[in-house]
Amino acid sequence: MFDATLHIPPFTVRLRSPFASVRRHVETFYSQSLLSEDSRDFIDFDVEILPGRGVRRVWRRQARFLLDGVEPFYPLPAAQAAPMFEWGMNWCVAQRPMGWLVMHGAVLAREGAALVMPGFPGAGKSTLCASLAFIEGWRLLSDEMTVLDPADGLLLPHPRPISLKNNSIDVVAAFPEARLGPIYRDTRKGTITHAACPPASLRQADQRARAAWIVFPRFEAGATLRIEQLSRVEAFTLISEQSFNGERMGAPGFEALCAMLDHVSCHELVYGSTEQGLEGIRRICVT
Structure with missing residues (x-):
C-alpha cells in the first residue's frame, strides 16, 4: 500500500x-x-x-x-x-475550503500581477494556460482552481499538473519545456494526459498574486483574433457561474469577488490558434 x-x-x-x-x-x-x-x-x-x-x-x-x-x-x-x-x-x-472563494479557472502571474481565465468547457483554457507557462514564462498558480482569500484579496497558488485533453495534447507536447505523463484513453473527457508544473512555479508556490486581468478565452477553429472589453457587471455574472462555493460563503464571498473586480480589466478573447491566443493575451496584459 x-x-x-x-x-x-x-x-x-x-x-x-x-x-x-x-x-x-x-x-x-x-x-x-x-x-x-x-x-x-x-x-x-x-x-x-x-x-x-x-x-x-x-x-x-x-x-x-x-x-x-x-x-x-x-x-x-x-x-x-x-x-x-x-x-x-x-x-x-x-x-x-469554506474560508476561501473557489472558482473554476486558470491563474498565472507576472511580477505579482495575476491573469485569471475562468474555465468554460471547450474554451481551450488549459492549452492557452500551458502555452503561457511554457512559452511566455508566466508563473503558474493553478490550471483549474482560482482560490481567492477574502482577508487580503490575493490569489493563492495551488500548483498541480496541467490537465490536457484530445487535440491539446499534441500542441503542448511540442513545447520544449513541457514534460508530459502517460496518456489515458476513453475517459469521460476523452483522451487525456498531464503536463508537469514548471519548476520555477513550484519554487514560488508561497507567493500570492493580485488579480489584474480577467480573460474569458474561447477557441474557435478558423476564427480571427477578436478582443472585446467587458463591463464589471458582465464579468461578475460570468465568473459567478464558475464559482463552486460562492453561495455557501454568502456575503464574504460576494464582497471578495466585487473587490477583486474593482482592480481588474475584463475581456473576452476569441482566437483560432495558439499563436493568436498568445498574441491576444499580450495585447490585453500590458503593464
Whole structure:
C-alpha cells in the first residue's frame, strides 16, 4: 500500500492506494511535495484510491475515490486510477475550503500581477494556460482552481499538473519545456494526459498574486483574433457561474469577488490558434 503525505499548496493531503499507477503519478508530478513522517502536520484531505469491491476487484477492475472514508462519486475503470486522483482533488478543493472563494479557472502571474481565465468547457483554457507557462514564462498558480482569500484579496497558488485533453495534447507536447505523463484513453473527457508544473512555479508556490486581468478565452477553429472589453457587471455574472462555493460563503464571498473586480480589466478573447491566443493575451496584459 502506497502511503504518502503531500504538501500541495495551500493544502496538506494524505494519499493511500495500492495502485502502482498512482504511485508513479505521485513520483512523476509530486516528488517535491512529499513530506517526511516527522514533518507531517494537520491533514486537510485524507484521500484513498482503492480497488472496486467484490468481483470488481478482478473482473472489469475499478478504482474508487474516498475522502475521509466517504466515497463521493462512482468508481472509474482501474486504468484511470491516477487521473482519478487529479479529478478527486479538484472536487476536494471545490467542496471543502469554506474560508476561501473557489472558482473554476486558470491563474498565472507576472511580477505579482495575476491573469485569471475562468474555465468554460471547450474554451481551450488549459492549452492557452500551458502555452503561457511554457512559452511566455508566466508563473503558474493553478490550471483549474482560482482560490481567492477574502482577508487580503490575493490569489493563492495551488500548483498541480496541467490537465490536457484530445487535440491539446499534441500542441503542448511540442513545447520544449513541457514534460508530459502517460496518456489515458476513453475517459469521460476523452483522451487525456498531464503536463508537469514548471519548476520555477513550484519554487514560488508561497507567493500570492493580485488579480489584474480577467480573460474569458474561447477557441474557435478558423476564427480571427477578436478582443472585446467587458463591463464589471458582465464579468461578475460570468465568473459567478464558475464559482463552486460562492453561495455557501454568502456575503464574504460576494464582497471578495466585487473587490477583486474593482482592480481588474475584463475581456473576452476569441482566437483560432495558439499563436493568436498568445498574441491576444499580450495585447490585453500590458503593464
